Amino acid sequence: MTQSTVITTFLPVFNQQQQLLALCPDFAALDQDAVIAALQHWKQLELFEQLPTLNWMVHVRDLSLLPTDLHQRLPANKIMLCIPEQVCQDQELQTRLKHFARSGFRIYTDDFQSVSDLAWSDTRDIVIDSQAGVPFSAKLWMLRLPQGQHWAKNVGTAAVLEQAVMTGFKLFSGDYAFHPAKNNSAADSSAKTRLLKLLGLVARDADSKELEDLFKQDANLSYLLFRLVSSAAFAQTVKVSNFGQAINLLGRRQLQRWLQLLLYAKQSDQGGALNPLMARAAFRAAMMEALAQRMGFNRDMSDGAFMVGMFSLLDTLFTSPLAEVLQPLSLQEDYVAALLQRSGPLGRCLQLTEMADRHYQATLRGMLTELALSDDDYLLSVTHAFAWVNQVCKDM
Template sequence: MTQNRGIGTFLPVMNGKQQLQALQADFGDMPVGEVFSILQFLNESEFFSRLSPISLLVKISDVAQIPVDLDTRLPVARVTLCVPEMHVSDKDVQLRLKHFSSLGVTVLLDDFNASYEPAWEGARNLGVDCHAAIPVQVKPWLGRLHTGMHLAKNLSSATLQEQAVEAGFKWLAGDYAFNPPASNKAADASARTRLLKLLGLVARDAESRELEELFKQDTTLSFMLFKLVSSAAFAQTVRVSSFGQAINLLGRRQLQRWLQLLLYARQHDNGGGLNPLMPRAAFRASLMEAICHKQGGNKDQLDCAFMVGMFSLLDKLFGNPLAEVLQPLNLHTDVLDALLHKSGQLGKCLDLVERADRAHAGFDMTLLGEIGLKPDEYYDCVISAYAWVNQVCQDM
């Protein structure tokens, strides 16, 4: 029987190359005991095995409520306890943290002030609120504790994200992906045109010859195609020798999805890393598809849900209104209504999806009931979505 579990959101934590490193669980003001009950459920649901080697960051204000036998309940090597600095001055709290560290749990001193010595001498990993700026006083501590996995959280812009990397933070979290630099608007217009034309050709099931001609016009696009079919995700044992062979090996459905992803890949120069929007779009697309699957959707409905999630960030990508960006794609009315007005079942699903990787305060529990999704099903969908994001980050 499905329990009426509380719901948490999971914020992606990336490295400087915008590869998924961890998930920051946000359960709002949920009691610590209930939080660890959910974490045990997630472990039983193969959260950690399906998302290997991703870490899980959990903010804990009351250390006394953490189960002493945590190592028997969770794979502690994959868990990071984020404990606010203001709560670690007590000697009993410090003894408990030392105990958890001895079990193999990573402890992160959260909301680090940096104006004075850390309140706990065992601190090796720091979490800093960087919403407004990167605090100048934190940089010496990052250098002193250079082996730690330091988290810059609440990063609100691409500029702050770049500054955080330069300062020495290893983990990056926040809404910076949704506030890209103005240079995104000056993206390669010819590359965008080719990608949109390719998507149109795939949608109408054009002959491979037509697809090949467009691929041949773009060296980078050709490279990405061959890299994709050679990746571990497809485990191809055949050496690819032609564009037609690569397209056939990949298949039209997968080709369409990866072309959608490449819209994001080609629009940003991130120092050799991924466009920060790509993993966020991939999460939305995969979560939309997973929810549709739970609802019993057929193949066409699954593809439609995936597309809605993937295209929902094109306005951020191109710096233009979404209606304007979508105009040349000739999308179905249901898709347009979901993207532009969040109407219909697809629109409600998109509303939920857009909240699932943000702060818990913005999550609307009523949406689960409106789309007929149970808490356990929600968690399973989130796990599936992040598993695909993890794969995308490795393959692209």
């Protein structure tokens, strides 16, 4: 496999329902030629085809250096060019902006800060940096550009997310999933406790009757189980008539994976939106599995890698120390060490995975070298992970 010359991280972009809609590669300080070369390499790897429903938000620093035949090199209908507002103000460059728009690229006015007039008369979609909260002027622009798919980036907390939703933004990215509101109810805690018990039963290969009894204690959990076995992902033609049949149709391995995911699946108070933490946990699980397979791990180790990724955010979910949350699960010592100390091969894979969907860190390449993974191993693992996140968001 050909080595690429560029390594990036990928920031997920979600809609109001917290379904994955786009990816924003963080190219850090790379020059524009290197960015275009990377995108062309991804096209050769068929990354765009492997994620057919997702868009790609690409930040452009120097519009004057963007080749006019870019639409012939890259899938223009998949790429959103994010152009800084101050660049859009340059009248000499607005002809180029119109050219790229006519070529099929959607143009986002990035780092938007206008308080009165538009920097570019053809502005349709804006991007606002929400690191310091949503600016007061944003509400005005939501009213003036009501058809836009406006994006709030660097949303750091659940409170800022709520503010951005109420303002009228349609797209969201940032670390808000890792900083949820502190409003877990006793009922939520009870449901999560039942899920942990179910995971423990599956792990020790308990009798189906024990699993059925726990499912029957939670109407929401029962509903999710039956909806899962009826989903397009399983394409079941058999009508499911009881808990035992549903469990058998899934199989123990798949049941275990989906129980892990269901820990995060409680819908939020934001109009029935998914829990933002679910997609991030799903990414970690699928990324860990893909890395394990590329490192030559056997099936059991790959399953363990998936579980380590999924459980790595349980402390955030339960707002309790991870060691306490893991205690009832009786996990293997190497899994516990990977989760608590980031030690061993799985721990190192987890460190890499934790970087992959956040802002770029220079230590990423060193991690790949340490794990003997090529750049393409990494890119294809990321693609596999986001494909699974995309499917999970649809099924849940």
